[in-house]
Every structure is written in C-alpha cells, then in structure tokens.
Amino acid sequence: MENTQPVVIRPSRDADVDAMLAIYRHHIRRGIEEALDDSGTPQPDDLRDRRKNLRNRRFPHLVATSGGEIVGYAYVVLFRKRPAYRYTVKHSIYVHHDHLGRGIGRLLMRELIDACAAAGFRQMIGYIDADNTASLGLHEAFGFSTAGLLRGVAYRYGRWADSVMVQRSLGAGSTVPPVL
Numbered sequence: 001m002e003n004t005q006p007v008v009i010r011p012s013r014d015a016d017v018d019a020m021l022a023i024y025r026h027h028i029r030r031g032i033e034e035a036l037d038d039s040g041t042p043q044p045d046d047l048r049d050r051r052k053n054l055r056n057r058r059f060p061h062l063v064a065t066s067g068g069e070i071v072g073y074a075y076v077v078l079f080r081k082r083p084a085y086r087y088t089v090k091h092s093i094y095v096h097h098d099h100l101g102r103g104i105g106r107l108l109m110r111e112l113i114d115a116c117a118a119a120g121f122r123q124m125i126g127y128i129d130a131d132n133t134a135s136l137g138l139h140e141a142f143g144f145s146t147a148g149l150l151r152g153v154a155y156r157y158g159r160w161a162d163s164v165m166v167q168r169s170l171g172a173g174s175t176v177p178p179v180l
C-alpha cells in the first residue's frame with residue numbers, strides 16, 4: 001500500500017543509520033560500485049561515526065520520516081578542510097527510491113538550507129552527475145546556479161561522465177564579513 005503519511009524532517013539519530021545506508025546503497029548499486037567490489041561502500045559503523053562527528057561539530061544532518069519510515073536524508077560536510085573555507089559546506093541529499101517525486105527532496109533541501117544558514121554557513125556547494133535531471137531540477141528550484149562543469153570525472157556504465165558543480169549563497173553570503 002502506498003505510504004501517504006505526512007513527511008516530517010528531523011535531525012538524524014544513530015538508529016537511522018541502517019535505513020540511510022539502505023537508501024544510499026540502492027542509489028549507487030548501478031553506479032560506480034558495480035564495476036568495483038563493495039570495499040568503497042560505507043559500513044554501518046563508519047556511517048554512525050561520521051554522523052556523530054558531523055552532529056558534534058554542528059553540521060546539519062537530517063532525515064525525512066513518513067509513517068515511522070526513513071524516506072530520505074540530507075547532510076553537509078565542509079567544502080574544504082582548510083580554515084579559510086570554514087563557512088562553506090558541500091551537501092548530499094538522497095530520497096528512498098519508492099518515494100521519489102513526492103516532494104521529499106524539496107522538504108529536505110528547504111530544511112538543510114535553513115539549518116546551514118542558521119549555523120552561520122555562507123555558501124553551499126553541490127556536485128551533480130550531468131545526467132541527473134532530477135537533482136539538477138531540484139537544485140535549480142532552490143536557486144543554485146551552475147558554477148562549473150567537471151568533465152570525465154566519474155566512470156560508470158562503461159563510460160566517463162561529467163559532474164556539474166552548483167552553488168548557492170546562504171544568509172548574507174559574501175556581502176558582509178562572517179560573525180566570528
């Protein structure tokens with residue numbers, strides 16, 4: 001039966017890790033991992049530690065739930081580790097394959113942007129496969145602009161693929177210095 005329960009966005013918890021991993025694995029199953037072994041896939045403990053680190057450092061890490069089920073997740077990491085880049089984050093967003101097109105990506109993106117702006121970040125960067133129409137559409141809908149095209153940076157389905165780099169400012173963006 002189709003899940004028509006309302007979707008709620010909340011911070012992720014340790015207990016959500018397995019469900020997040022299942023969502024992630026489904027989306028990458030037919031991608032680069034197909035050509036490799038499974039060693040590049042994060043294991044539950046890795047993801048648990050990573051999630052904890054992210055939350056400790058106040059990087060938003062969110063899940064979407066519907067009828068008690070995890071139907072998507074979104075989080076950010078630092079764009080680069082050097083201190084000068086501490087106001088810029090790089091995000092990821094994944095929606096469960098059975099729940100695509102229900103507006104969940106939109107809800108996660110809205111909350112992620114708001115949480116990152118509230119945390120004082122000023123720029124948000126995403127890398128999107130050039131043929132990922134859904135993700136390109138979602139980012140465009142949230143005011144991301146194309147910052148660059150990275151050619152041939154991924155290899156999947158037996159061919160090289162391009163990535164589109166997108167960017168959006170948060171809060172005051174680069175118009176005023178950061179609040180230290």
Ligand SMILES: CC(C)(COP(=O)(O)OP(=O)(O)OC[C@H]1O[C@@H](n2cnc3c(N)ncnc32)[C@H](O)[C@@H]1OP(=O)(O)O)[C@@H](O)C(=O)NCCC(=O)NCCS
Binds near residue numbers: 096104127
């Ligand atoms: C990209 C993704 C997160 C979108 O999530 P979703 O819940 O299906 O998207 P929504 O239903 O909230 O749609 C929001 C907007 O995204 C765009 N969009 C979503 N699916 C689309 C599609 N198949 N084609 C074109 N645009 C699409 C539209 O602009 C849409 O707004 P609209 O409904 O007003 O037209 C989802 O497809 C996904 O998890 N994909 C696999 C993982 C991935 O690629 N993540 C992004 C990595 S950068």
